[in-house]
Amino acid sequence: MIANNPLLENFDYAPFSKIKNEHYKPAIKQAIQLANQEIDAITTLNEKPTFQNTIEALEYSGEKLGRITGIFFNINAAETNEEIQQIAQEISPWLSKFKNDLLLNETLFTRVKTVFQEKENLDLTPEQQMLLEKHYKSFSRNGANLSDTDKEKLREIDTELAQLSLSFGEHVLAETNAYELLIENEADLEGLPEDEKETAAKLAKANGRDGFLFTLQYPSYLPFMKYVKNRTLRKKMALAFGKKAFQDNVFNNEEIVLKIAKLRYQRAQLLGYKTHAHFVLEERMAKNPEKVNNFLAELREKAQTKAKAQFNELETFAKNLDNIDRLEKWDSAYYAEKLKQQRFDLDDEKLKPYFKLKNVIKGVFDISEKLYQLKFQEVDNIDKYHEEVKTYQVTNTQGDKVALLYADFHPRAGKRGGAWMTVYKDQQQKNNHNERPHISIVCNFTRATENKPSLLTFNEVTTLFHEFGHALHGMLANTTYPSLSGTSVYWDFVELPSQLLENWCYEEEALALFAKHYQTNELIPQNLIEKIKKAANFLEGMQTLRQLSFGMLDMAWHATNPSDIDNVKKHENQAFEATKLFPDVSENCMSTAFSHIFQGGYSSGYYSYKWAEVLDADAFAYFKENGIFNLEIATKFKNYILSQGGTQDPMLLYKRFRGKEPNPNALLKRAGLLD
Template identity: 35%
Template sequence: MSDNPLLRDAPYPPFDAIRPEHAEPAIDQVLAENRRRVAELAGQVRPTWASLVVPLEAIEERLERTWAPVSHLNAVMNSEAWREAYNRCLPKLTDYATELGQNEALYRAFRALREGEAYPRLEPAGQRLVDNALRDFRLSGVELAGPERARFRAIQEELARLGTRFEENLLDATQAWKRRASAEELAGLPETALALARRYAEREGVDGYLLTLEMPCYLAVMGHARSRALRREVYEAYVTRASDRGPHAGRFDNGPVMERILALRHEAARLLGFASYAELSLATKMASSVEEVLGFLRELARHSRPAAERELAELAAFARERDGLERLEAWDIAYYAERMREERLGLAEEALRPYFPLPRVLEGMFEVVRRLFGITVRPRAGVPVWHPDVSFHEIVDEDGTVLGGFWLDPYARPHKRGGAWMDECRARLRRDGAVQTPLAFLTCNFTPPVQGRPALLTHDEVLTLFHEFGHGLHHLLTRIDWPSVGGIRGVPWDAVELPSQFLENWCWEAEALALISGHYETGEPLPRALLERLRAARNFHAGLQMVRQLEFALFDMRLHAEYDPARGGRVYEILEAVREEVAVVRPPAFNRFAHGFSHIFAGGYGAGYYSYKWAEVLAADAYSAFEEAGVFDAATGRRFRREILEQGGAREPMALFVAFRGRPPRVEPLLRHSGIEPVQEQPQ
């Protein structure tokens, strides 16, 4: 198998050589070798850090290193061949992971290490690794008896398959819908969107314009199409994807998949002694209980819902005055919000695009992190890529040390999963006296270059890029040599969004905007008037945005906390109850949002979606340190790098936050940054 590119010990995965047929043989070989090595390691009488943890970290990282390119290519170059290869490997990996987690001999070895004399002398990262390992053994069912252990293992395998099926159904449903449109129907769309629709048509070999449900097209129609009928049609197609409603009703239906996922998660949690999957999920997070999470979300809702109600009433009045619209529907909100922002704030999102060409944004973003963290980001040629649009960059420290690198895959295209994300390719690892530098994937779905122009981003897309790069820095700047607690690994899910949301703040600062903006034709920076309008619009509809996220988070937590096997998932019953409590926008009955909620059903956020808001509190308060010291204050930036980015999961996130900020986090900066006035407690 030495000719298998996935098994080469090369500096970078040879993406130019990796094919679907390489996946299963490579995984089979690595799993077989790992199993033999685990059996040797688990049999130790007096395990030490060097004899147990160091070799185990190395073999687990080799497996991750082998699988990461396969998983990534399945997401960004999806095809029947890649899908089949991925799905053949997935149960084998799940089975291995469960087997490892239920390995009693290995569990005893870690317990012996924890109870031994050497444990107190381990560095904090080492102690946390051992403690996390013991916790994860228990959460993997190591203490279960025979039949229950076998059942838990079967559940984990089925859940892995179901998560993949959910994602595939959603991708297939998104790709299945296409609609030809006339120029008249597309009145109001900006030229960038029209050029994209023409490009879609050319791609499909048809004349005129073609609409799809890829995000750049969907957002353009919802925000700019004057035709209300077209907006409704596209909205319905989008919000009924992979469901029992809409233009492809029942064809890719995720309904049964959701029900089965919820049932199996609940059963697994009960086997481990938890009352619900929500409790199981929180066993590895900062938040201590379901009640704490619900209280946190409801407290934010108490402050933000009054603002959201005012904003929606103002928008409805605006639509009525402008166009005589008697009832504001879900497919009207983005359109009239954009018109209102244009008229009242003098700011059109599309007017900003020419000032945010992707090459300039990247150059400016790299300068921002250079000033903050003392690192240089530079392109590197000759590194294998999987598509011509992909580029590779490496991160270099002030002393010239290469700290890591990442691939940037920026544009939407067919057979590429929607959304934006950062994922690991390789982790930092010390082995044989040398350090393996980390590698990452940075993936977005921006509108590609059209008509000879560079890709022009909206300001929202600039925020997305900064967000994902923040995740990337967390992975790439780690100083922890052990993958289990380095980078983003070992970081509780409700703290892992801190660096990503933190970095977004520079997209609003005048000093940073001067770096990341420049007209694609003239190089002219964002004019002062536009800059001031952009900053004034920062909190436009902040209340509506806040309660929307709170709706998702409450729905997710309640869905998993209140599951009753006798009653089933009650997905839309619970969603409706949550909307009654916090939402101000009530979507139509055909809306099937949950059927496409891949974050919680396929993306690792099950009973954890609240993490975005939880970490946003941390991020806003962390940023307030720069508001006090200066947005490019080097000392504060280096302290954030040292205490947060370099530490990964080596210590409790609250301890890291306090080390940076000097105190526990406060919610006030988040409300202030959102332009939301705290609601005062009423006297009794």
């Protein structure tokens, strides 16, 4: 055992600077032993099972293990390396075994079941009732009633799934980092804004090369696809992006995708469910795959006509502009941007000067203060895992501590792509003390150049607001139990706070708080605001169809029996057939890099983005009717949604906030899909 392991000491803030890679394995091993001792204390108790000595005791067990693994896996996502990835592969079976030992512990389940069967006679609060049900279901839905033989099968499946998921993510990251496109002739970059050229030149120089260097990281890839006129080069980049983990090398994920899908199906069957989607959706607002498929089909029906018309319009535009006979996937962003510029006289290069990252951060803070009375103070005495990370103490207007916020904004080789919110410490009430949460948002935004600060595209602005909406859900949590706190809600409800906050990016009253020119401090002109609003629904039919196709692909993998699937690409093409607009690209495959469903927690849940859009459109309509900074409505949203976590059924919470169930027409109207 390593002496003075910082992970095993009592700490409030994660002690990042003291942690070395060799600390993780012994700390996790010891934390598992401690958690097992806490479970043993429950199962060997000679007292009758009660809510307090069994359910609450179980809820608060394993806290040390949760904090240590929370730190480790967040580092594995935001600042990983080969050694960290190797440790992840080694500890994954330990954690799978611990989880299975817990959920398949017959003595523990008997005590939980005893309390559950007496629930009608117990004087429990709604939150306690939810906690009891959640713990009972965690056993009953995960093998507690299986035979010993089947329990062993379940253990084997869970261990293999955990390792496959890790390998999937490592392969995607490796493929993302491996590809570089060096452009030596500046004329080949015709159309690319000077800022983007400067960034690419800086990257090339940092790598000891002459010219302009581009990667598959989003801040490099997206501007390239949107602005570079050279179609051959766009195709080259698009093919590289679409080939991630779909090439004949050690990082190919095809076999992993097939194994994950089949193992999830076998697991569901073992537990008595028809498919993995049936298992997952039982604990979602949607309840079953049929409802999800109907939801996706109804939206597709409403979007398809508009989507096809918009695609034809875009193809005609490309034909007229550059004599393009057939619109390909690598043409989409380029000609969409050209058409948007023509129609609205609007492009990111006109908007970016008004969205300096520092100002946008202050803007989302100011909006949060207006809505929820929060104050954000940057501090430099909190340990960080990387020097670029910013830390903020969050308080309310009375000065009470609300949360600690970490923010990590720019891409690095050790950081996976995309953007996400995560938790380093859960909010909970324990020993008569309300322990406040430590929340983190991680993004991959455009960096500053030698001549300019970090200026965000409008899409990056909405991404920051999206992740901050999740962060508010975590920061404003006010529940008793950690497993019901913050974003611990049904998966198709979790996107409501994040997607709702994006709406403020389109409102003049909100933009006035932060959209100021980085050089002159001039407020964004009214005519640009109007253009942003008008462009909000630009090609929305195509965008909706694209999003629906991802949800349908997810269900194609998880709502059917995948046993006979032997070709990932063929299966994917069949799933995409109903939403197809562009010609297929044989060299590309989405499934092999679809981290949301094969590495993240969105398997059988990708539809939830659209599901939550129905909720957020309806909720924002409520704000719009009464003022986007209406304190009464914001307070209701905080009290009934943000602070409540998973303590009650989400539709019940939503109806308390809104006074009624959501109206789907609010989404269709906002998206311009209602005639």
